[in-house]
Amino acid sequence: MIREATGIVSSEGGGAKTLVVIFLRGGADGLTMVPPIGDRDYYAARPTLAVKEPDILALGDTHYGLHPSMVGMQRLFHEGDLSIYPAVGSDDQTRSHFYAQDLMEHGGSEAGGWLGRFMRFREGESPGALSAIALGKVMPEVLRGAPAAAVIDSINRFSLSQRGESTSKIETELAELYGRDRTLMGEVAKDTLQAIKRIQELSKNDNQPNHGAQYGADSFSQSLRQTAQLIRAQVGLEAVSLDLNGWDSHFAQDTLITPLMVRLSEGLSNFRRDLGHLMEKVTVVVMTEFGRRVAENSSFGTDHGRGGVMFALSEGGGGRVIGDRPELESGILVGPGDVPVQMDYRAALKPILSHHGAGESFAKIFPSWSLKHSSQES
């Protein structure tokens, strides 16, 4: 079967669209990142933590804004690249980090992660060795089950040797022996060797970011920088998972999450600038397991809630607020006083995954949810 198959792998890896999934672990506070404008109940519930109205960065004529630390993301919004989903979440009722993260990464009570299933079942060419990566130390649940996925700290690990010694003679001979292979395997070998070469050149050259992008030195910003490098190197990268941790702000929320918001905003903004026109094949999704309680607690923090925010960054695909978050009157709050989930994260992801080639396989990526919701769709 393999022996007859043709054209499954693109020769350059250049045609690939890349989906970058950033997970804000710990439950990021949507009401601080995307505060409402002119909502008196917000200020009543958050006497110390609410973002002061004059400080809020406006988002056009919408009644939402951004935290003052997120200047970069405000610009991305006004340039038409950033979409904001103000009240997204899952059907999680436990408000437990682990349960809620699992639920959102698995895509329900399924086993394995939705990004992994996307890689396995999406339409088109078979994924290659460099198609799906997690930048970090462990395989995130969201990517589990992908046909081939790499967990790497740094793109320098994309060498055929464990300790970075040269493998150039072996590469030459691999090209020689696999070059005789007229099956699909020969094609894959050629692509793989080219990808290795491109990455070697990346790590050899100084490889400054383009268009004046200046990434921070923290690991999240560096992961974005390396993701941009891999996209530029056209190695066939389709799915990237990376985390920005530390959002669990029960205590002294402001000092805890302000630096994270800066990191996120600056990171995305540099990433966008760095990629330039290459951004047309890239989507970045930013999600978190849940939002936080509307009312602040007695230690200047907030507790676990329900609806949170999601962001999506893609060239020309943004500049709008998608979905709605009702005003925070007590009647609309759920459970112990939480923002209701107005949009399921899978509904938010659906058009994005379709754009990335999920095609008919959406039902396999989110099987139980798709089953439940197929009747409501036209």
Next chain:
Amino acid sequence: MEVGRLGDYSRRFFLRGTTAASLLSATSCRKIQNLLGLKEEHGLCLPPPNEEIDLISHAISRLSFGPTPSDYHHVKKLGVTHREAVNAYIEEQLNPQGIDDHHAQRAMRRFESLHAPLGEMYEYKEKHLLEQLTSATLMGAVQSKRQLYELMVHFWSDHFNIDVSKKDCKWLKAADDREVIRKHTFGNFLDLVSASALSPAMLWYLDGRQNRKRQPADYPNENYARELLELHTLGLNGGYTQKDVMEVARCLSGWTVRSKKRFFKGRVEFDPASHDDGAKVVLGHQISAGGGQKDLKDVLKILCEHPSTAQHLAEKLCVRFIADQPSAQSIKDVAETFLATSGDFTKVLRRVFSTEEFLTGPRGGKLKKPFELIVSSLRATRAEISSTANLIDYLVSLGHAPFQYPSPDGYPDVGAPWVGGLFWRWHFAIGLARNQIHPKIRIREAKLFQEAGGIAGFSAVLFGRKPTQEELMSFHRSGEPLAMAIASPAFQWR
């Protein structure tokens, strides 16, 4: 052959090319070993002597996770002709209890938590059991002499796939492996399906535990019933209808698993009040009302005896052991034996190995799945393994970690989905040959080459045939012949 020349052996061998390979016979190999005072701790090394994969090499590569350096000799001496030897090998492998395997069994007993009673499994940390189970599976595949048995354990683990990341499966899969898969691997198919149907892990994985009918308005949960028909028994085009799925679900309603918050956690129970006790019709067979828990037995019997089940299982076995696209004749032959023996797997497998296509059809045309590639490399190099962590990392990178397939159909058994992982296959080959995978994973290249007669003999062990002139030249030019041979195209196939 003199000892003093041994250092030159591989180079000389290389220069003289293929003619030199014919010098390698059992005698010369034994002489070398005796002269060197090498202990025959693993049995004699005899590299396959032919330019094409012969029947012995073919049988070893299909009935095992890949040859060790001594396997060819072991099989050859079982009979006068190749055919006789292979028949004897098949019989040996079909009777695992007759194979002295104390070494591997002792290694596998080290994973103590896997032997804990069901309820105690919940006491382990979530990831612990998966690590233990994966390690034990890997070590069994590498070290056990009951290779066909281990291979079939692998086959059934995919056929009755359970992804441990789903809820309580992380604790219960280890019991499923022990009580369902391993217990019935060479047994009767109905027994195996019955054990799987009442396996707590399966009841969790496919939601059978939630299949209940307490009020007239309750709909049964069809998830397990559908996969039972589509994947475990009749197969997708096996001739059942949506109505049959619902009727099977009704038969199976009421079976559930005690939660981990209660005494006897994980125990499977039948709750008559949740069972739909009306009359059912499954695939044209009547099941009368009031059957209670007996419905399960009745319905599984109907499914297992259905001709589509024989056809479906025969096809999967032929894909596993013969070719990605086996001939209709082979499938028909195997399906007939399945029906005639009511799914006696020892007999069904014997039939697979006696098909014309297995014996005389194309050889070396199945792409190794990543698990097979890694295990076959470790077997061929006689790797000494006292840590499996990094091996499991490779399996994760290659998308083939055991018990982690994300949908109920199990890892695909054909080549096309696996061809993308060459980068990690090469990475592994180079790491293994350089002894860089982990300090606790060691191979002894010099010894392997001495035994086999240099890289030429050793690559014959790997490929089941003598290497070609081009291959040998390439191995030598690379400067790292062992790494190159393991990374080469020929070793990716079985």
